[in-house]
Amino acid sequence: MRIFMYLRFAGDPIVCGGDRTCLSPSGGRRGLWExxxxxxxxxxxxxxxxxxMMEDMNVVIAGAAGEGVQTVGEVLAETxxxxxxxxxxxxxxxxxxxxxxxxxxxxxSEKPVNAPAMKADILLxxxxxxxxxxxxxxxxxxxxxxxxxxxxxxxxxxxxxIAEKELGNKIYANTLxxxxxAAAIGMNLEILHAVLAHKFAQKGDPVVVAxxxxxxxxxxxxxxxxxxxxxxxxxxxxxxxRLISGTEAxxxxxxxxGCRFIAAYPMSPATDTITFLAENEKEFxxxxxxxxxxxxxxxxxxxxxxxxxxxxxxxSGGGFALMVxxxxxxxxxxxxxxxxxxxxxxxxxxxxxxxxxxDLLFAVHAGHGxxxxxxxxxxxxxxxxxxxxxxxxxxxxxxxxxxxxxxxFLLDSLFSVEDIPLDQYVPEFHLADPSGIDDYHRYQxxxxxxxxxxxxxxxxxxxxxDSDEHDSRGHITEDLAGTVPAMVxxxxxxxxxxxxxxxxxxxxxxxxxxxxLVGWGSSRLALLEALERLRKNGxxxxxxxxxxxxxxxxxxxxxxxxxxxxxxxxxxxxxxxxRSEYEITFSGQVHRYDGLPLTGxxxxxxxxx
Amino acid sequence: xVKIDDYKNDVPAQWCPGCPNFGILNALKTALxxxxxxxxxxxxxxxxxxxxxxxxxxxxxxxxxxxxxALPAALGIHVANPRxxxxxVTGDGDCYGxxxxxxxxxxxxxxxxxxxxxxxxxYALTKGQASPTTRVGEKRSLQIHGVEIVPLNMPAIxxxxxxxxxARGFAGDGxxxxxxxxxxxxxxxxxxxxxxxxxxxxxxxxxxxxxxRVYTLGGDYDPTxxxxxxxxxxxxxxxxxxxxxxxxxxxxxxxxxxxxxITDQTFAKLKPVSTEKIAGFLSSLRKGYIREDNSHSPxxxx
Numbered sequence: 031m032r033i034f035m036y037l038r039f040a041g042d043p044i045v046c047g048g049d050r051t052c053l054s055p056s057g058g059r060r061g062l063w064e065x066x067x068x069x070x071x072x073x074x075x076x077x078x079x080x081x082x083m084m085e086d087m088n089v090v091i092a093g094a095a096g097e098g099v100q101t102v103g104e105v106l107a108e109t110x111x112x113x114x115x116x117x118x119x120x121x122x123x124x125x126x127x128x129x130x131x132x133x134x135x136x137x138x139s140e141k142p143v144n145a146p147a148m149k150a151d152i153l154l155x156x157x158x159x160x161x162x163x164x165x166x167x168x169x170x171x172x173x174x175x176x177x178x179x180x181x182x183x184x185x186x187x188x189x190x191x192i193a194e195k196e197l198g199n200k201i202y203a204n205t206l207x208x209x210x211x212a213a214a215i216g217m218n219l220e221i222l223h224a225v226l227a228h229k230f231a232q233k234g235d236p237v238v239v240a241x242x243x244x245x246x247x248x249x250x251x252x253x254x255x256x257x258x259x260x261x262x263x264x265x266x267x268x269x270x271x272r273l274i275s276g277t278e279a280x281x282x283x284x285x286x287x288g289c290r291f292i293a294a295y296p297m298s299p300a301t302d303t304i305t306f307l308a309e310n311e312k313e314f315x316x317x318x319x320x321x322x323x324x325x326x327x328x329x330x331x332x333x334x335x336x337x338x339x340x341x342x343x344x345x346s347g348g349g350f351a352l353m354v355x356x357x358x359x360x361x362x363x364x365x366x367x368x369x370x371x372x373x374x375x376x377x378x379x380x381x382x383x384x385x386x387x388x389d390l391l392f393a394v395h396a397g398h399g400x401x402x403x404x405x406x407x408x409x410x411x412x413x414x415x416x417x418x419x420x421x422x423x424x425x426x427x428x429x430x431x432x433x434x435x436x437x438x439f440l441l442d443s444l445f446s447v448e449d450i451p452l453d454q455y456v457p458e459f460h461l462a463d464p465s466g467i468d469d470y471h472r473y474q475x476x477x478x479x480x481x482x483x484x485x486x487x488x489x490x491x492x493x494x495x496d497s498d499e500h501d502s503r504g505h506i507t508e509d510l511a512g513t514v515p516a517m518v519x520x521x522x523x524x525x526x527x528x529x530x531x532x533x534x535x536x537x538x539x540x541x542x543x544x545x546x547l548v549g550w551g552s553s554r555l556a557l558l559e560a561l562e563r564l565r566k567n568g569x570x571x572x573x574x575x576x577x578x579x580x581x582x583x584x585x586x587x588x589x590x591x592x593x594x595x596x597x598x599x600x601x602x603x604x605x606x607x608x609r610s611e612y613e614i615t616f617s618g619q620v621h622r623y624d625g626l627p628l629t630g631x632x633x634x635x636x637x638x639x
Numbered sequence: 640x641v642k643i644d645d646y647k648n649d650v651p652a653q654w655c656p657g658c659p660n661f662g663i664l665n666a667l668k669t670a671l672x673x674x675x676x677x678x679x680x681x682x683x684x685x686x687x688x689x690x691x692x693x694x695x696x697x698x699x700x701x702x703x704x705x706x707x708x709a710l711p712a713a714l715g716i717h718v719a720n721p722r723x724x725x726x727x728v729t730g731d732g733d734c735y736g737x738x739x740x741x742x743x744x745x746x747x748x749x750x751x752x753x754x755x756x757x758x759x760x761x762y763a764l765t766k767g768q769a770s771p772t773t774r775v776g777e778k779r780s781l782q783i784h785g786v787e788i789v790p791l792n793m794p795a796i797x798x799x800x801x802x803x804x805x806a807r808g809f810a811g812d813g814x815x816x817x818x819x820x821x822x823x824x825x826x827x828x829x830x831x832x833x834x835x836x837x838x839x840x841x842x843x844x845x846x847x848x849x850x851x852r853v854y855t856l857g858g859d860y861d862p863t864x865x866x867x868x869x870x871x872x873x874x875x876x877x878x879x880x881x882x883x884x885x886x887x888x889x890x891x892x893x894x895x896x897x898x899x900x901i902t903d904q905t906f907a908k909l910k911p912v913s914t915e916k917i918a919g920f921l922s923s924l925r926k927g928y929i930r931e932d933n934s935h936s937p938x939x940x941x
Contacts, residue, residue, distance in 0.1 A: 063925035106656065108925050111925070170866075192647075217909060228925075228926060272921065272925075273924075274921070274923075274924070278924065280715070282920070282921070284919055285911075285912050285917060286911065286912065286914070286917055287911070288909075288911035288912075290716065290719070290906040290909060291715065291719060291906060293711075293715070310920075311897070311901060312900070312901065313912075313916070313920060315901050315902055315909065315912065315913050316898055317718055317894065317901075317906070319714075319718075320912060321744075322740055322741065322744040323740060324742075325708065325711070326708075326710075326711040326740070326741055326744070327711075329705065329708040329711035329712045329715070330703065330711045330712070330714050330715035330718075331715060332704070332710035332712060332715065332719075333684070333702065333713060333714060333715025333716040333719070334716065334719040334906070335715070335719075336702055336712070336715070336716060336908070337715065337717075337720040337723070337905075337906070338719060338720060338906060338907025339715075339717035339718075339719035339720075339906035339907055340906075341719070356704055356705060356708070359704060359705050361702075363702075390653065397895050430928065450921060452914045452917055452918055452921075453914060457911050461907070470886065472709050485907050486679070486682045486700035486716070486723055487679060487680065487682070487700070487722055487723045487905070488907065489679070490679045491679070492679060492698065492699060492700050493700050494700065494701050494702070494703075494706070495702045495703065496695075496703040497687070497703060497704050497705055498703065502705075504701075505650050505693070505695050506653070506703075522767060523699070617873040634730065638777075
């Protein structure tokens with residue numbers, strides 16, 4: 031039979047065909063859908079055209095900045111995770127403190143998809159404007175939960191009024207709305223209560239109790255309004271996913287790598303990295319300093335690194351532009367440095383709170399002069415762990431600047447991961463042993479170009495750094511015939527060594543497919559989803575995905591394939607880089623440059639396959 | 640026993656023969672020797688300019704970084720290894736011009752480092768353009784009609800912002816400068832020593848012009864008196880006071896809280912945070928949804 035829908039009940043699959051008959055787990059015929067015993071028991075409020083348990087469901091919470099969109103979203107995400115489902119949460123917001131309209135999308139599935147969906151099964155609008163702005167996102171059989179009745183298939187609840195009149199304070203409007211959402215999705219209230227208790231634990235028991243009362247109130251009101259329009263249920267599952275944001279992964283990975291120093295100037299979307307480390311200073315013993323500008327931030331980090339500390343800074347495109355001279359300095363004085371570049375759309379101030387992959391070529395080419403540099407672009411939260419530790423290790427080993435090239439989408443999103451194998455991300459240190467050195471030359475010319483690195487005060491050996499071209503002891507030189515070419519050669523020898531350590535791109539279904547999508551960094555999961563959709567569509571498509579951007583690995587693109595680049599920018603920067611490096615041609619390109627992340631449906635639609 | 644020769648190296652200086660910078664270099668070496676600091680215990684930090692070349696001409700650890708950026712680099716070095724004696728050697732262009740913002744914020748932070756500013760009143764390395772301290776009306780290679788914008792008075796700014804040690808020395812008086820540098824280096828918190836450094840190549844006035852105007856503050860001068868200190872920095876050009884201009888009440892040095900509450904170790908000696916600790920943190924990050932007994936609680940609702 032042609033499958034009309036695929037449902038789940040208590041973890042068991044139920045397949046329903048277009049003739050409205052459903053098959054149970056045992057394969058037995060259940061008869062007409064509306065007449066199954068399952069339906070009559072009241073456990074499913076099924077109706078024509080509905081799905082029961084989501085294979086994949088998307089809930090969007092929208093409201094003004096300051097209305098608590100993020101808080102509601104986080105509590106909801108944690109509660110759903112508490113039911114044993116994978117959630118993927120991403121936010122889009124305007125660059126303002128109050129007002130505007132922002133959204134927090136939570137995609138729910140049994141297995142992690144970790145890629146955004148745009149359409150909403152349920153939209154919770156915290157104000158009327160949000161209901162109007164985000165209303166078009168609602169799927170055909172989706173619903174709206176909002177203050178006023180403005181459409182069919184919605185649950186109107188006057189959150190603010192009820193919070194004020196019946197709960198004594200407008201402040202509970204959010205939790206009330208959260209309770210309503212819990213009813214619509216069919217959540218377990220006890221799990222919601224546990225998450226609320228954790229969330230408000232620091233504010234004391236009365237606050238926890240008040241929020242629970244508000245949640246129950248919202249839950250009961252919505253259950254009433256849900257009649258006939260809320261087919262969803264969230265039966266608890268045994269699986270547990272860990273929820274972690276890109277920023278949290280990044281900061282923890284830096285700690286794991288042995289980072290002790292971060293200086294940064296606040297700039298979205300990178301600010302949360304240093305904030306997280308400052309908040310957990312006691313736990314992780316990382317020194318944090320808010321610099322007066324990005325130039326100071328990066329020079330502080332270089333100074334700390336010169337003095338032997340693993341050090342980093344974090345910024346976005348505009349701040350990175352100010353740091354570029356120091357990137358070149360780190361290259362010249364061969365001092366390890368890790369810079370997190372969280373991309374957002376430019377040029378100039380651009381869209382401060384949105385996402386893009388627009389700084390690839392800028393990062394790869396950053397810095398005057400010729401020197402070795404590493405650029406890694408993690409794919410997701412788990413990959414951030416791997417690539418951040420790797421950035422610190424390789425920066426240390428080759429004594430070079432390393433850029434972790436990420437973006438607002440990856441940093442601000444919440445990912446579900448089954449486990450984070452911390453043991454696999456091992457910090458490696460490459461400082462030299464001073465006791466084995468007689469006559470120390472900081473910039474000793476070696477075959478690999480790597481000189482013994484000591485830090486000042488480590489021993490009696492004196493350590494130097496000079497931004498001028500210098501001799502092996504770090505003193506200014508103008509010996510054009512001997513020392514200068516030797517030093518240039520030594521620094522570039524390291525680049526060849528580094529290139530040998532770079533890993534090839536990930537290949538998915540490349541052998542079988544004729545058409546290959548080529549992407550990089552944070553769009554990996556959207557690309558995989560596009561592949562899945564295209565496969566269902568009968569279009570066999572493969573993927574080549576890069577996370578190690580510079581130097582590019584020694585790699586051969588398979589011949590006889592048609593390549594399409596897929597990028598979150600307007601000009602196809604990866605395509606340009608790969609063309610010049612591998613001399614391949616692209617049959618076409620997919621660009622997204624509206625400040626929103628790439629998604630599977632977006633890619634498929636753009637390709638029109 | 641530390642000898643002045645411990646600081647001697649054989650790097651040929653790129654300064655003009657007879658440059659007063661040699662006087663500053665010698666004063667610094669003698670001050671460090673007298674303080675019994677050994678070369679490996681010191682780190683000199685500089686940016687770009689003639690003054691910034693100084694670290695090459697004595698034997699010690701040094702970081703000669705980017706133009707204007709000596710202070711942030713020094714801050715990073717000092718935080719990562721507080722046991723080093725960190726001294727910034729800079730010029731008026733490097734420190735007050737290109738790096739002016741960092742100077743302002745160093746005053747706020749009060750790191751336990753010493754900043755020696757060679758002030759010759761213009762840019763020497765780039766051949767004579769005006770600097771932030773060039774006097775109004777003075778003709779320079781680029782300011783052909785004479786400088787029209789007013790000079791910065793950075794010692795006054797340092798005094799206003801409670802810099803705990805503000806001094807002025809004269810490159811032509813090595814003994815006095817040595818004693819100032821010794822006090823500055825020994826001072827806890829930020830110490831700023833501006834050194835009047837006549838330029839014998841691009842200068843408007845000969846060294847003798849400075850000698851006639853420089854005087855040393857006497858024993859009756861009270862450096863804790865902010866008003867008096869500001870007056871000293873605002874004297875007409877006929878008089879150039881040298882000595883300790885200002886001593887503010889001591890305040891917490893930079894990173895004091897981290898040193899006391901987290902660790903006072905040299906960062907390079909710290910072991911990375913253990914995997915177990917990070918794993919534990921990860922587990923508690925969102926523990927609201929991880930039920931203790933892992934059993935399924937009864938469903939509420941329909």
